Amino acid sequence: MSDYPEAAAIKQAVDKAGHIVVLQADNPDADSLASALALEEIMGDWGKQVTLYCGVDIPAYLRYLPGSSRVTSELPKQFDLSIIVDTSSDSLLEQLEKSGQKGWLAAKPCIIIDHHATEPTIKFASITCVHKAVATTEVIYELSTQLGWQLNRTAAEFLAVGILSDSLGLTSEATIARSIHILAELVEKGVKLAELESARRDSMRREPELIHYKGRLLERVEFHDQNRIASVVIPYNEIVEFSPLYNPPMLVLDDMRLGKETRLAIAFKLYDEGKITAKIRANYGFGVADKLAERFGGGGHPYAAGFKLNDSRDFDQLKAECLSVASELLSGHEAGP
Numbered sequence: 005m006s007d008y009p010e011a012a013a014i015k016q017a018v019d020k021a022g023h024i025v026v027l028q029a030d031n032p033d034a035d036s037l038a039s040a041l042a043l044e045e046i047m048g049d050w051g052k053q054v055t056l057y058c059g060v061d062i063p064a065y066l067r068y069l070p071g072s073s074r075v076t077s078e079l080p081k082q083f084d085l086s087i088i089v090d091t092s093s094d095s096l097l098e099q100l101e102k103s104g105q106k107g108w109l110a111a112k113p114c115i116i117i118d119h120h121a122t123e124p125t126i127k128f129a130s131i132t133c134v135h136k137a138v139a140t141t142e143v144i145y146e147l148s149t150q151l152g153w154q155l156n157r158t159a160a161e162f163l164a165v166g167i168l169s170d171s172l173g174l175t176s177e178a179t180i181a182r183s184i185h186i187l188a189e190l191v192e193k194g195v196k197l198a199e200l201e202s203a204r205r206d207s208m209r210r211e212p213e214l215i216h217y218k219g220r221l222l223e224r225v226e227f228h229d230q231n232r233i234a235s236v237v238i239p240y241n242e243i244v245e246f247s248p249l250y251n252p253p254m255l256v257l258d259d260m261r262l263g264k265e266t267r268l269a270i271a272f273k274l275y276d277e278g279k280i281t282a283k284i285r286a287n288y289g290f291g292v293a294d295k296l297a298e299r300f301g302g303g304g305h306p307y308a309a310g311f312k313l314n315d316s317r318d319f320d321q322l323k324a325e326c327l328s329v330a331s332e333l334l335s336g337h338e339a340g341p
């Protein structure tokens with residue numbers, strides 16, 4: 005068991021606060037979401053008001069985690085304490101910076117709970133709880149144990165989800181013996197790993213015809229600019245046929261980004277009457293999606309953006325133009341967070 009020197013200060017700050025905001029960075033993942041939801045469970049049990057914030061939408065693949073819909077991109081006007089989970093990097097709070105809300109955090113007590121080894125670049129935090137662990141939920145478990153915080157079954161499940169996800173099922177290099185011990189302790193508390201895995205898999209289930217359709221879409225993916233950009237085009241008849249079941253681009257955008265050199269994926273939808281939409285996703289380190297979308301009158305976030313055109317322009321020409329702007333933006337963008 006770990007003995008965190010800042011635990012007493014964390015207890016004091018949390019005990020004093022009535023309304024606590026738990027923040028995830030602009031690249032939410034299962035660990036950050038599970039950390040936020042676990043803290044909400046733990047502190048909710050004490051009667052605290054807890055608001056969950058994330059500057060970007062929680063990705064669809066994480067929405068099976070109960071409570072994920074409570075995550076909002078609006079920082080409340082009033083709160084007593086903020087807790088930033090799963091990041092110590094200032095650059096990952098770009099959305100707060102953009103909306104001018106980062107100052108609100110700096111003006112109130114702020115705790116960072118994280119497991120990343122890098123030196124924290126968030127300078128306004130009053131307490132830093134950053135320790136070597138496979139997941140942030142592992143750090144939260146240690147903290148809870150040390151401070152005697154009760155973990156209800158749901159909280160324990162969230163902690164297990166974070167550990168399993170960030171450790172790739174306890175196989176990643178960062179997995180330490182303690183991570184495995186903690187998972188065992190969570191199982192002792194009643195967590196059923198098979199149940200967690202089944203819930204995760206159920207969230208990926210689709211109508212059987214969508215599985216065939218996904219295959220057709222994947223076959224049509226084109227790679228451009230030395231595989232750096234992947235694109236796919238969805239014609240109107242497919243929008244009509246499949247949209248009621250699932251938004252076609254979302255079936256393949258994540259797979260399109262798995263190409264070895266691929267940095268950007270674009271899915272175009274061609275409606276009748278000349279309407280064209282594009283969904284853009286960028287891989288981590290190549291956040292140019294918003295800039296690309298802006299060039300065509302759209303917008304969004306660095307890693308997820310889109311645009312919509314209604315001026316009946318020639319699609320082939322638009323596609324060529326979009327790919328060329330994308331190449332240009334990628335070339336001008338140095339890899340980095």
Ligand SMILES: [Mn+2]
Pocket residue numbers: 035036090119138139140170
């Ligand atoms: Mn993590």
